[in-house]
Amino acid sequence: MTNFSLLSLRKYAPANSRFLIYTDKPEYYNFLSSIVELRPLGKERMQDWKGPHDFLWRIKIMAMLDSAQNDPGHLVYLDGDTFAKADLAPMVEELDKGTCFMHVKESLLSEDKAKHKCLMWKQTKNKEFGGMLVQKESAMWNAGIVALDEKSKIELLQKALQSTDGMCEADVTKWLIEQFSLSQALASTGKLKPADQWFAHYWGNKEELLQAINNFFTKTLKQMHSIDEAIASIDINAWKKLLESKPKKTFFQKLLRK
Numbered sequence: 001m002t003n004f005s006l007l008s009l010r011k012y013a014p015a016n017s018r019f020l021i022y023t024d025k026p027e028y029y030n031f032l033s034s035i036v037e038l039r040p041l042g043k044e045r046m047q048d049w050k051g052p053h054d055f056l057w058r059i060k061i062m063a064m065l066d067s068a069q070n071d072p073g074h075l076v077y078l079d080g081d082t083f084a085k086a087d088l089a090p091m092v093e094e095l096d097k098g099t100c101f102m103h104v105k106e107s108l109l110s111e112d113k114a115k116h117k118c119l120m121w122k123q124t125k126n127k128e129f130g131g132m133l134v135q136k137e138s139a140m141w142n143a144g145i146v147a148l149d150e151k152s153k154i155e156l157l158q159k160a161l162q163s164t165d166g167m168c169e170a171d172v173t174k175w176l177i178e179q180f181s182l183s184q185a186l187a188s189t190g191k192l193k194p195a196d197q198w199f200a201h202y203w204g205n206k207e208e209l210l211q212a213i214n215n216f217f218t219k220t221l222k223q224m225h226s227i228d229e230a231i232a233s234i235d236i237n238a239w240k241k242l243l244e245s246k247p248k249k250t251f252f253q254k255l256l257r258k
Helices: 002-012 026-032 043-050 058-070 089-096 115-124 153-169 177-187 203-223 227-232 236-244 251-256
Strands: 020-023 037-040 075-078 082-084 100-102 105-108 139-141 145-148 192-194 199-201
Touching: 002 020, 002 026, 002 082, 002 203, 002 227, 020 026, 020 058, 026 037, 043 058, 058 075, 058 145, 058 153, 058 177, 089 100, 089 145, 100 177, 139 177, 145 153, 145 177, 153 177, 177 192, 199 236, 203 236
Parallel strands: 020 037, 100 192
Antiparallel strands: 075 145, 082 199, 100 145, 105 139
């Protein structure tokens, strides 16, 4: 997944972009070693990044914060199950103006009927975490894509981290609290917008897309002689059509909606 995501980024990102992968499996990315900088995560560092409450997904915010503190320029984070589908220059222009992005706005936490979100709303409503009040207008955005401008990235990620730690301390259900904390932090700017015109996030249709990606790389390894050839072979319209196929819900996904 991540290999394909990086190829799509290379296809559509500005020429001066840098690509980083934080990973505990650097050997998975040998194919992209000439275009990406790998930042291996050892067990000790990963445990440290989980924080005092041993929360796995705190690592996501910590990886972004590590890059924000050490690398110049805007920051665009992507989950592995994503790919770029359009020229990213317009998004960079928006980042230059101080706009920030997450993939899509999913719902208002106060109105979502999913059990885990109902519980989160009950546990957090009218309370402050990271200096941000959870209220009826507080929305859950999807954090498969997070894009931050250079000037505000550190401050916003620190707020999200404080919120995440505060919710862990308050024993809030740990389902998506890092995502909600990022949503709260970025929404506090008044400049949060969706990024779905530039990126696909196929978490709900993963089985079909994974098979297509496996087929793509099987062909690539047999027929392509360079990364540039592999990038050129990506037919983005064909991948968009795959996204339109109706995903098959797993038993677990159906259970969550009950």
